Amino acid sequence: MTIKMFRNCKVHHCLLLMIFTTCIFATLGRPVLRYAYSGIAQAKRSVIISDRCVERLKKIASPNEYLRVIVDSGGCAGYEYKFNLVDTVNSEEDHLFEKDGAKVIVDDLSLSFMDGATIDYHEEMIRSTFRVVKNPNADTGCSCGASFSVKEDL
Template sequence: MSFLSAWTVCFTDITSTAGPGYTDLYFVAMEYPSSEALDQTEEDADEPDVDYIPPEEATLRITDRAAEQLRSMAAREHNQDAALRVAVESGGCHGYQYKLELAESRRTDDYRFVHPTIKPSNVVVDAISMSLLKGSTIDFATELIGSSFRVSDNPQAKGSGCGCGVSWELKI
């Protein structure tokens, strides 16, 4: 199976009412793994079954600030495929925490989101984490103590999370 045949491209035009700092669209192009790619990945990695999130449910907003920072990082790395990898892992006092790191490229089982007007601004999410992140917002915050990417407005998270701001609890 070739890499391109394992992906389907979905073009959407969803109006946002999120407010200032957000783009007028949630996303223009999103690539998501086909069920064949997920099946192949599961066989290779001997991982448990992964629930496939259909494209109409796999949404992720990218703020203009986050997209600008991603474009700047891709330029510094001289890599148009560079992406922010967002994952959910177990840990912290509330059970889950976000893991954000720079990735050189996407994997075959990743969902890839791109800001509609600021490119490259790649955000990739693995198939397992997508169900825990769908509907969230990726932002870039600058504060006196430092700057960082942040996940906010996660509809799967219960309340505002832990007092330390690192972990969060899943809505049941």
């Protein structure tokens, strides 16, 4: 009986999340939390930090600073990546990824849009910037590499 009640609680949690997501979608016109919850048992999520990203972060960040990557609505493709150097971590919502001393923070909601992606540093003649590349959750993006649309089949 206890197991059945526990399963019902999980079902109710999923229903509440779907209702909340539907309300956000109806208000904003796009699914903000659509991929934030992938079922009852979530697999470990991650991002890959490239060697170029590590090199650049070692040059510009102090030992107690992190590169925060955020997915926000906007840009020409629907969603955009934002990058900031920060010195605080929200232990309840943030996921910390580290490679060779370079530290990257991604909040839980943003990670649901970029799970499995690579964070890179790209240099051109006219600009240099951090970029999210090889994002398995992105369908199309604009030429600047800063915005993307989400795959519909997820």
